[in-house]
Amino acid sequence: MATFVVLVGAGLIALVCGIVPIGPDWLPGIGSVVVASTYAWALAARTGGRPVVFGTLAIVLGVVTLVADDDSLRTGAAVMTCVVAAVLAVMATVPAVRFVQVVRECVIAMLIAGVGAMATVGFEPAITVVRFEYATFGLSLVGALLVVFRLGAGFHGLGRRGLAIVVIGLVVVAVTLLYAELLRRYGAAGMVESLLDLVRWSRTNLGAFPRPIETVLGIPALAWGCHMRARRRQGWWVCAFGVAATSAVANSLANPAIALRESGLSVLYGLVLGLLIALVVIRIDLALTGSRGSRSRRAEEAAAVRPEPARTSALL
Incomplete structure (x- = not known):
């Protein structure tokens, strides 16, 4: 854990120096390589993989990217960093x-993804923002589901409840993305203008507008999943959809039209609103599956001790 904190801290300092800016032009790139390789190592260690192999591979790819200074390599490295940060x-x-x-868990996840966002832009990728956001979210979701598949030892660990959660989650993702794309391409002028007016008002008066997929899906899924994992193993399948939030944070700085302060406020607003939604969802879940009354609720919390490895230990 100490090694992870030191390496990420060193990489973060290098990235901040690039924002200020202080130091040579190549310093942010070095910071991105340090953070990306450390995250790759940590993710492999957490999921029971080979951290030395994947960490070393990430370093090699990062160094090659910086030395070659090719737009395709830089973009690929940025995508990899964003996805690894979101899943980790x-x-x-x-x-x-x-x-x-x-x-607490949601805040920790947002901080990890936030550092990943800085490392992502440190590679200076040449991107189309919308495509980059779709690609990183899609790859992050696939990666998270594959890891959870391993954690649950296959689909037979889902059960009816878990299967329903996965199906509903995928439907919500599909509907959200499809609606956003249809609205962007074919939406009625009046409806689009009304939504844009709301966004403009929020950006003018509040400093930012929360990203819908983070607020409506990502944070509630991550929060509810962590809460469910203390009671049922199917909670991991809910957590997998938390990448809707972590990937949104990890790619939040990729849009050059949005300032750093606005990106930070957008993440903060999405986190707060998402947690409020999660609180309602958790209360409904407890009301339907748990015991009623404050005394029964305290007894339920005391009994919710499903074992799981510590944060710094391998899950497998």
Whole structure:
């Protein structure tokens, strides 16, 4: 854990120097390589893989990218960094018995993804913003589902409840992305203008507008999943959809039209609103599956001790 913190801290300092800016032009690239390779190492260690192999491979690819200075390599490295950061942010969480612990886990995930966002832009990718966001989200979701598939030892660990969660989650993702794309391409002028007016008002008066997929799907899924994992193993399948939030954070700085301050506020607003939605979802879940009354709820929390490895230990 100490090694991880030191390496990420060193990489973050190099990335911040590039923002200020202080130091040589190549310093942010070095910071990106350090963070990306450390994240790759940590994700492999957390998921029971080979951290030395994947960490070394990430270093080699990062150095080659910086030396070659090719747009395609830089873009590929940025995508890899964004995806690894998004998946690691979800995998680094631990079960949460109470809502206060749920908030803690979501904040930790956002911080991990936030550092990943800085490392992503440190590679200076040449991208189309919308395509980059879709690609990183899609790859992150596939990666998270594959890891959870391994954690659950296949689909037979889903059960009816888990299967319903996965199906509903995929439907929500599909509907959200399809609606956004249809609205962008074929939406009625009046409806689009009304939505844009809301976004403009929020950006003018509040400094930012929360990203819908983070607020409506990502944070609630991550929060509810961490809460469920303390009670049922199917919670991991819910957590997998938390990459809707972590990938949104990890690619949040890729849009050059949005300032750093606005990106930060957007993430913060999405986190707060998403946690409020999660609180309602968790309360409904407890009302339907748990015991009623404060005394029964305290007894349920005391019994919610499903074992899971510590944050710094391998899940497999």
